[in-house]
Amino acid sequence: MKNSTLIVFTENKPGVLNKIAILIRKKMYNVESITAFETETSGITRITLNIRHKDAEKIDQIRKQILKIVEVKTVVNVTDKPSVARELALVKVAVGNGKRAEVSELVHIFRGNIVDVSKGTMIVEIVGSTEKIESAIQVLSEFKILEIARTGVTAMER
Amino acid sequence: MNKKTQRKKTGSYILAKALVDYGAEYVFGYTGGAIMPFIDELSDVKDIKIVKVRNEQGAAFAAGGYARASGKLGFVMTTSGPGATNTLTGVADCMMDSVPIMVITGQVATGVVGTDAFQESDIVGMMLCTTKHAVQPTSTDELAQTFHELAEVAMQGRVGPVNLDVPRDVQLGSSKNVTYKQRKKERYFETETVTSEKLRAAADMINNSKRPVIFCGHGILLGNAGRQFVSFVEKGKLPFAYTLQGLSGAPTDHALSLGMLGMHGTVAANRAIYNSDLIVALGMRFDDRVTGKLDEYAKNARVIHVDIDDSEIDKNVKVDLSFNADVKQVLTKLTPIVKKQLRATWFTDITKNKQKWDSYITPILKKGTGPNGNLLIKTIMMHLSKLTKGRDNVVSDVGVHEMLVARYTIFKRFNTFFSSGGLGTMGFSLPNAIGVKFARPKERVWAVMGDGGFQMNVQELGTILEHKLDVKIVILNNSVLGMVRQWQDMFFNKRFVETDMTNPDFLKIAEAYNIPGRRIIQPSEIDEAFHWAMNMPGPTILEFVCDKDEKVFPMILPNASFDEMIETEESIL
Numbered sequence: 001m002k003n004s005t006l007i008v009f010t011e012n013k014p015g016v017l018n019k020i021a022i023l024i025r026k027k028m029y030n031v032e033s034i035t036a037f038e039t040e041t042s043g044i045t046r047i048t049l050n051i052r053h054k055d056a057e058k059i060d061q062i063r064k065q066i067l068k069i070v071e072v073k074t075v076v077n078v079t080d081k082p083s084v085a086r087e088l089a090l091v092k093v094a095v096g097n098g099k100r101a102e103v104s105e106l107v108h109i110f111r112g113n114i115v116d117v118s119k120g121t122m123i124v125e126i127v128g129s130t131e132k133i134e135s136a137i138q139v140l141s142e143f144k145i146l147e148i149a150r151t152g153v154t155a156m157e158r
Numbered sequence: 159m160n161k162k163t164q165r166k167k168t169g170s171y172i173l174a175k176a177l178v179d180y181g182a183e184y185v186f187g188y189t190g191g192a193i194m195p196f197i198d199e200l201s202d203v204k205d206i207k208i209v210k211v212r213n214e215q216g217a218a219f220a221a222g223g224y225a226r227a228s229g230k231l232g233f234v235m236t237t238s239g240p241g242a243t244n245t246l247t248g249v250a251d252c253m254m255d256s257v258p259i260m261v262i263t264g265q266v267a268t269g270v271v272g273t274d275a276f277q278e279s280d281i282v283g284m285m286l287c288t289t290k291h292a293v294q295p296t297s298t299d300e301l302a303q304t305f306h307e308l309a310e311v312a313m314q315g316r317v318g319p320v321n322l323d324v325p326r327d328v329q330l331g332s333s334k335n336v337t338y339k340q341r342k343k344e345r346y347f348e349t350e351t352v353t354s355e356k357l358r359a360a361a362d363m364i365n366n367s368k369r370p371v372i373f374c375g376h377g378i379l380l381g382n383a384g385r386q387f388v389s390f391v392e393k394g395k396l397p398f399a400y401t402l403q404g405l406s407g408a409p410t411d412h413a414l415s416l417g418m419l420g421m422h423g424t425v426a427a428n429r430a431i432y433n434s435d436l437i438v439a440l441g442m443r444f445d446d447r448v449t450g451k452l453d454e455y456a457k458n459a460r461v462i463h464v465d466i467d468d469s470e471i472d473k474n475v476k477v478d479l480s481f482n483a484d485v486k487q488v489l490t491k492l493t494p495i496v497k498k499q500l501r502a503t504w505f506t507d508i509t510k511n512k513q514k515w516d517s518y519i520t521p522i523l524k525k526g527t528g529p530n531g532n533l534l535i536k537t538i539m540m541h542l543s544k545l546t547k548g549r550d551n552v553v554s555d556v557g558v559h560e561m562l563v564a565r566y567t568i569f570k571r572f573n574t575f576f577s578s579g580g581l582g583t584m585g586f587s588l589p590n591a592i593g594v595k596f597a598r599p600k601e602r603v604w605a606v607m608g609d610g611g612f613q614m615n616v617q618e619l620g621t622i623l624e625h626k627l628d629v630k631i632v633i634l635n636n637s638v639l640g641m642v643r644q645w646q647d648m649f650f651n652k653r654f655v656e657t658d659m660t661n662p663d664f665l666k667i668a669e670a671y672n673i674p675g676r677r678i679i680q681p682s683e684i685d686e687a688f689h690w691a692m693n694m695p696g697p698t699i700l701e702f703v704c705d706k707d708e709k710v711f712p713m714i715l716p717n718a719s720f721d722e723m724i725e726t727e728e729s730i731l
Contacts, residue, residue: 015286015293022287058471064469068683070291070311 001052003032004059004079008047011071012038019069020047029053029062033087044073048154051133074095078155085155089133090115090117091124103143110136121146160476166332169298170199173262173324176305177206180516184224184596185262186217190237192264192371195329197235209625210595212617214241216589218248219615221259223251223467223553223593226576229382230658231312232593238266239277243284247583249319250288254580255284255403256380258317258710260308261285264438267327267638268296274459277311285321292321298331299462302338313697314349316467317380342601349466350482352491354685360479361495364394367436367460371427372396373419376579377441377465384408384572385484387440390489394496397508399427403441403579406569411548416508419447421708425725426511432720433507434459441465441485443472445580446716454719464488486496524567528705533681535562535634539701541602541684542632543568545692550574550602555611556589558640561710563606587616591629592621602630602672602692609635620696628701632663636704644709657660668699 010016017036022032030052039046053059063075078085086145092139100122107124108112110132116123126136137148167175173196177185186209188381189197200208211217214236221232235242242263252259266275271294285292294305301324308320364370378387386407391398400407400417400452417424419431431437436488437459442448449455452474463470464485465479471480481488526537534618539562539699540549548568554560554577576594578586591605612633639657646654668675678687678700692696713724 015282018283019286026287035354057476061469061473068347068467 009073012045082158090149092147169329170196185233185599186220191239210619214244216618218245219589220593223590226596227597234261237264251581252319258312265325275712284623290318294323299335370436372398374404374407375442377409378601381485384488406575443470450714460708464649499700528708532705536566555592555607559634584611606632629697633701
């Protein structure tokens with residue numbers, strides 16, 4: 001099994017995300033995350049898909065199927081290309097008396113930010129590669145993790 | 159035209175004009191509340207005939223038949239809600255078999271979309287799953303452009319169905335955007351530029367092969383490449399086989415033809431594929447009915463695959479050389495550099511297999527009756543071929559009869575066999591034959607179906623009645639659902655669950671629709687019955703009483719390899 005990241009450039013028209021979702025369901029692709037937003041070019045949307053699949057051949061078939069969608073302009077598989085991949089995670093931790101400093105130190109090590117503090121909880125924001133996010137979450141799980149919200153991966157070729 | 163013409167036109171006018179400018183001749187459909195404004199406008203257009211059917215499924219199939227026979231975009235028009243949803247089966251059929259139709263559905267007004275209004279359904283949502291594209295323009299201003307884009311998407315690349323969902327207020331509203339003019343042609347699908355290096359590589363593979371088989375797929379028909387295909391195989395002296403949808407891409411009695419390949423293909427074709435060292439697959443997609451067990455499929459063969467749809471290349475079968483291009487273009491450039499090889503041993507093997515089968519089947523065909531003493535479908539189709547000299551159009555329904563029609567009918571003319579391949583939809587034949595007849599009014603069209611399939615869209619006899627269509631209907635009545643029965647016989651311990659049909663008197667139904675009919679029981683009556691039907695000026699029904707135990711062989715089971723082909727019924731007894 002392997003994870004691949006596909007960047008799909010589409011026309012910004014209603015229903016495109018719907019079509020991609022239909023393809024995912026019909027072909028039973030295992031999509032771990034989707035992010036989407038308009039690009040630097042007006043009218044073009046960039047959709048980043050992180051897909052888990054069996055082997056190298058299947059991902060090319062997925063790329064070709066997505067390309068058949070009328071509004072799709074190009075599909076780039078950046079997995080094995082020199083690229084930058086980032087995601088953002090918000091983690092709400094239960095922080096007991098006197099533990100705030102400890103959390104703050106860990107967050108600093110991961111170059112993250114504390115974006116909310118309340119009685120008994122803190123919300124930590126971490127940006128980075130998937131590996132970094134996952135190790136940060138693991139470290140933070142020393143404290144009780146109440147909630148995690150992850151955006152999924154966005155990527156760009158170098 | 160009135161000099162004081164308003165510069166704005168209604169949506170209904172814009173849509174009707176779009177159809178006229180496109181060159182549409184027929185719109186197959188059914189009226190209803192949400193489409194009334196448009197159909198009212200369309201009824202004044204002299205160049206377009208509205209063909210009212212009896213169920214919107216029939217409209218989708220008729221438009222499909224028209225498209226299959228003419229190569230042009232077929233048009234369907236229905237109202238919202240149930241009218242639209244009734245077309246879905248026909249649309250799914252067109253999607254699977256790459257048939258271009260545009261389904262224009264009326265829709266409730268934009269102001270009430272999403273409120274579960276009367277006869278509202280999210281048809282675009284449903285169509286998105288089974289079309290190349292589906293759009294609901296929300297203003298009259300967008301209508302002309304949307305029509306144009308949908309027509310282009312339907313007809314470019316691998317052709318297929320599209321849906322235009324038009325809300326009632328968009329039909330009634332007005333706009334200055336009466337026609338859509340574009341400065342340059344929009345390309346929705348790309349294919350590759352075929353290089354001479356690649357062609358050289360392909361030619362070398364072909365010229366050096368000792369046991370080649372060429373596949374004549376649906377793409378030969380869709381790409382109008384019949385002549386190029388025949389030139390190609392004759393130039394290289396290359397034996398070829400058809401997929402079900404490729405049948406009639408070349409004359410089926412051609413000396414180099416091995417017949418149909420696949421699950422119910424001929425012994426000669428399947429044996430050749432099993433033993434081949436090179437397959438040249440033209441416009442086909444290695445469907446599971448064609449390959450059987452994929453791991454075992456043509457193990458020792460290299461594969462050259464030509465297809466206009468890139469996603470079909472390397473989808474099921476890993477290929478050695480591919481051309482994501484139009485078959486006609488590739489064959490035109492390939493034929494000059496292909497050399498004729500005698501391949502004597504290969505042809506000796508092939509001929510041996512053909513002769514062995516011929517000597518087995520000839521006495522059976524001659525006898526013409528099965529285990530229960532009733533008629534054999536294969537014999538009936540053999541007689542039809544002789545009398546029509548293999549020159550007529552045959553529209554087949556789905557089931558055992560379909561396989562036997564495919565195997566035992568001779569097709570000498572290009573693109574004269576029509577059947578539901580990918581979706582395998584019963585009820586296909588009658589409404590598709592209607593569309594084929596509109597596309598080819600001067601040719602004879604045979605709608606061949608079983609008793610099950612006939613009843614799935616029997617209401618379309620009303621369409622034949624209304625439009626006085628000379629469609630020759632053949633009902634092969636064995637009073638069972640033959641294909642399922644065959645599987646129950648072979649794999650379910652002869653437990654014939656729900657495959658016996660309690661049928662009415664079909665000739666009485668025919669009579670109610672003013673269609674003369676005859677029932678045929680003995681082999682000796684077959685020719686006379688066909689002569690009678692052929693000489694009648696209008697539609698006829700011939701009901702043949704067929705044997706419920708006529709099975710179709712050879713058979714390769716879905717998870718079997720080609721060397722596990724069951725050749726005859728006797729071999730499993």
